[in-house]
Amino acid sequence: MGNSQTATCEPQKEVRLVKRADPSQLHEVFYKYASVKKQSVEYMTPKDFIQNYLGMHVERETDPYIVDLLGAAVDQTKDALISFEEFRDFEALLCAPDAMYKLAFQLFDTNGSGHVSFNEFQSVFSLTEVHQHIPFDFDSRFLKLHFGEEKKKELSYQEFTQFLQNLQEEHARQAFISFDKDKKGVINAIQFRNIMSTIKKHLLTPFVEENLVSVAGGETSHLVSFPYFNAFSSLLSQMELVRKIYSSITKGDANIGVTKEEFLLSAQQFSQITPLEVDILFHLCILDHPTGHLTGSEIEKIRPPEESVQFMIQQQQKKSEIHRSPVLAIAESGYRFFLGGIAGATGATAVYPIDLVKTRLQNQRAGSMVGELMYKNSFDCAIKVIRHEGVLGLYSGLLPQLVGVAPEKAIKLTMNDLLRDKFSAPDGSIPLWAECVAGGCAGGSQVMFTNPLEIVKIRLQVAGEILSGPKVSAVSVIRELGFFGLYKGARACFLRDIPFSALYFSLYAHMKLYTADENGVNSPISLLVSATIAGAPAASLTTPADVIKTRLQVRARKGQTQYHGVIDCARKIMREEGFKAFWKGAPARVLRSSPQFGVTLLTYELLQRMFYIDFGGKRPVGSESKAAPLTTDLPPVNPDHIGGMRLAVATFSGVETKFGLWLPKFKSTAQAQ
Numbered sequence: 001m002g003n004s005q006t007a008t009c010e011p012q013k014e015v016r017l018v019k020r021a022d023p024s025q026l027h028e029v030f031y032k033y034a035s036v037k038k039q040s041v042e043y044m045t046p047k048d049f050i051q052n053y054l055g056m057h058v059e060r061e062t063d064p065y066i067v068d069l070l071g072a073a074v075d076q077t078k079d080a081l082i083s084f085e086e087f088r089d090f091e092a093l094l095c096a097p098d099a100m101y102k103l104a105f106q107l108f109d110t111n112g113s114g115h116v117s118f119n120e121f122q123s124v125f126s127l128t129e130v131h132q133h134i135p136f137d138f139d140s141r142f143l144k145l146h147f148g149e150e151k152k153k154e155l156s157y158q159e160f161t162q163f164l165q166n167l168q169e170e171h172a173r174q175a176f177i178s179f180d181k182d183k184k185g186v187i188n189a190i191q192f193r194n195i196m197s198t199i200k201k202h203l204l205t206p207f208v209e210e211n212l213v214s215v216a217g218g219e220t221s222h223l224v225s226f227p228y229f230n231a232f233s234s235l236l237s238q239m240e241l242v243r244k245i246y247s248s249i250t251k252g253d254a255n256i257g258v259t260k261e262e263f264l265l266s267a268q269q270f271s272q273i274t275p276l277e278v279d280i281l282f283h284l285c286i287l288d289h290p291t292g293h294l295t296g297s298e299i300e301k302i303r304p305p306e307e308s309v310q311f312m313i314q315q316q317q318k319k320s321e322i323h324r325s326p327v328l329a330i331a332e333s334g335y336r337f338f339l340g341g342i343a344g345a346t347g348a349t350a351v352y353p354i355d356l357v358k359t360r361l362q363n364q365r366a367g368s369m370v371g372e373l374m375y376k377n378s379f380d381c382a383i384k385v386i387r388h389e390g391v392l393g394l395y396s397g398l399l400p401q402l403v404g405v406a407p408e409k410a411i412k413l414t415m416n417d418l419l420r421d422k423f424s425a426p427d428g429s430i431p432l433w434a435e436c437v438a439g440g441c442a443g444g445s446q447v448m449f450t451n452p453l454e455i456v457k458i459r460l461q462v463a464g465e466i467l468s469g470p471k472v473s474a475v476s477v478i479r480e481l482g483f484f485g486l487y488k489g490a491r492a493c494f495l496r497d498i499p500f501s502a503l504y505f506s507l508y509a510h511m512k513l514y515t516a517d518e519n520g521v522n523s524p525i526s527l528l529v530s531a532t533i534a535g536a537p538a539a540s541l542t543t544p545a546d547v548i549k550t551r552l553q554v555r556a557r558k559g560q561t562q563y564h565g566v567i568d569c570a571r572k573i574m575r576e577e578g579f580k581a582f583w584k585g586a587p588a589r590v591l592r593s594s595p596q597f598g599v600t601l602l603t604y605e606l607l608q609r610m611f612y613i614d615f616g617g618k619r620p621v622g623s624e625s626k627a628a629p630l631t632t633d634l635p636p637v638n639p640d641h642i643g644g645m646r647l648a649v650a651t652f653s654g655v656e657t658k659f660g661l662w663l664p665k666f667k668s669t670a671q672a673q
Contacts, residue, residue, distance in 0.1 A: 021091055021643020029053075029640045030084050043081040046071020054649050055638060058429050066663050069124070070652065073106040094644035100654045101161045104661065108160070115154035118147040129662045133198045134175045142170045168660050169233075172199045176229055185226055189216035192224040196232075202657045203236040207301040211287050215280070227276065235277040239303040241270060242281065246299060254296025263294060332615035336417055337410045339607045344409020345402050347600030351592045352401065353394035357381045358588035359458050363550055378588045397460030404453030408446050413604055416442035416505050421618060435506040443501025444494060451493045452486035458550060491566050492552055496545035500538050507534035508601065512622050522622030527605050532598030539593035544582035546589060547573070 033053045034042040044053070046068045051058050057067055074082050074090045093102050108116045108124050122138050125131055137143075146163050147153045155163055172195060179191040187195075193212040196204060204212075215232075216224050224232075235242070249266050250256040260282045267273040285298045348355075357378050364375060375381035385393045416438050423434035430438075459477045478486065511530035516522050522530070548569045561576065563569035573581050608620055641648065656662045 019643065020095055021645065023088070025642055026088060026091060026645075027084065029642060029645075030087050032640065034084075036081060038081075041083070043083055044087065045081065046075070049074060049082055049087075053638075053640065054652070056649060056652060058425065066127070069107070069110075069127070069663070072110060073103055076112050078110070078112045090648075091644040094647045094651055098161075099644075099647065099651050100658060101164070102157070103651050104164060104655045104659055105157050105160050107655065107661075113154075115156060116160050117154045118143065118151035121147075125661075127663055128660070130171065130199055130660050134171070134178075134195065136171050137174050140170070140174065142166075164659055168199060171660075172229075172233060175199060176226060186223040187229070189213045189222040189224065192216045192229065195229075199660060200233055200236070202660055203233070203304045205301060205304065207288070208236070208284065211284065214287060215283055228280075231274060231276040232280055234272075234274075235280050236302070236304055238272055238277075239299065241272060243296075243299050243303065245270065245273070246294065246296065250296075257291065257293025257295050259293060328615045332613075333414055333418060335613055335615070336414045336608075339611070340410035340413035340604055341406035343413070343600045343604035343607060344405045346603045347409070347596045347598075348401055348405040349398070350599045351596040352398050353382070354588060354592035354595075356385065356394055356396060358585040358592050359550060360385075361585040361588055363458075364584070378585075378591075397457045400456050400460070401453065404449055404456075408449035408453060409600060411449065412442045412446040412501065415445045416501070420505075424618070430509075432506065435509055436502040439505035440498045440502035442505065443497035443499075446501075447490060447493050447497055450497060451488075451490045454493070454549070455481065455486055455488060488552060492545055492549035492569075495566065496542045496549055499545075500542045503541065504534055504538035504597065507538065508597075509621070516622050520622065522605075524602060524606060527622070528598050528602045531601035532594045535594035535597040536590050539590045540586055543584075543586040543589050544570075547582050547584055 030044065031042055033048050034044045035048050036043040036045055047064070050056050050067045050070050051062075057070070068080065071080075071082065072078060074086055076086050076089070077083075093099055093106075096102060105116065108120050110120050110123065118138075121143075125136060126138075130136075144151065146155065146159075175195045175198075176187060179187045179195070190213065193216065196212055197209060201209075213222070216222050245263065245266050246258060249258050249262060260278060263281075264275060264278055267278060281302070282292070282294060284302055285294050286292065288301070289298065360381055361375060361378060375384065382394070389396070419438035419441055420430060420435070423438060424430045456477045481488070508531055511534050512522050512527070515526035515530050517526075548566055551563055551569050551573065552566070561572055563572060570582075605620055605622075612619070
């Protein structure tokens, strides 16, 4: 008999992205983060796993429902607890070549049945930002083909992967039809940009996104037909093929220019690339360099960002290795100090008349001296100042105020930012106690400038009350007081400024988060509102300290009570004028401090946006969109991420970017449920 060959089905060698973790090490890591113990068995909660272990969704405003949903992908029993066995199985899943698809499947398999039903798909997809911006038709023919006419069919893992691959194309098709109100087969450039930046944003580079309106419809029209819409999406999806065709023409030289005719000729070997797609490709290229030639650098400007898990891991590693030199840190503080000075001067000028009224009211003392009670209230004070001293009287003492307010506000803003940066986690989150400490230290640091400034300002402001007295100037006040006299009332100044800043900056940070839009961005109006509102409670609650400081710093006239220190002043005010005296000028103080800090912080934040310099630090919260997660947004590598867990964050991020399943982070999901 001759040699015969038989076919055998031998088990294939298992292919994994990374080596599995050692079970004993995995045990140690699990118990380090497990926070629940039931019947002597330890478990992780979704928060333990997603936020504490992976470092994802750690912003204070993160919706806990989203954290639970992500954690449920690991929780096979769906009991809101993650056992070590489930933790270990998930680590194995992440090592598989198709981990991204498997994770997406487990996100949608909310009951752990091993299949995805229509209701499960609808409940999860309705939470995504894509659906909330452009609603998906859950009664579409597309879904009936997959889930059956009565939507009772359930998808297996393999079926779900193909369904997920086609889902974005169907959503984009539905969006086009919904925008084509007149059913003419065209949409305008703005509608085109809306669809692409919402449903296809994972395919857009910054260059393409900026030029969506310019390129829409071609070189002669800004109406987008359905064939053009499909061709544009198809081109971006096939940029790797475009790069391959270009390399075959240039023999790998990225500097050689290729004409449209040369590219079309070579593209005939590939049926996937159509002439319309080539037209779009060259139209995009001539927007920046109208040479009519395609080069390697222009392809890179159009090619969508890398979506592989390996690439995202590299980005995490790079982020964890970033270290700033001391020179850059000092330069950033100097930059903030300069902008803070400009912002402080702007805010002080805007509200100085209110500050003058506040000071005169606080210095007005009850007693028997004739003419001592000059003002009935804030409005009466302002009218009398204008009547007797003119409009410019409202700005008495402004010049020394501006000279001192620049370094005062600059050091306060710089110190607060510096300490917030030090206390902040890599993702930007910061605990409340750290916010208060940063603000309090900022308030304390400014006293070296504040006290001399305010004692001069106050004496100039009250000088106008005595029309027959000698003319008072800033120089004469400084000469009279001397260096140490300029710090009279410094204790009261500390007593006022430390709690004020601790309250103010903490409230301002939380108001910014509350007034930010759905993408986490603060508009100028929201900045002004946040900074102004935060000033009201901070200013009113610290008024007693401000009254004591004012009494100590104003030179008492003949017959008026003399004060010797903070405690002595507080006792005498209480005894002679009662508790209400501590709140004199509170309305004027709120009316002055709130808008002043509103204008100051608005100016400071806008200056940082307008004249942004990258020192390798952090941009101000609310200055840029957080709606579209980027690979650079991934938290840095954690040493506890071992084995497959090294891929966990990148895989979660890949599910969002590859399949467009972005889950909201900065708004409630209650309406979506």
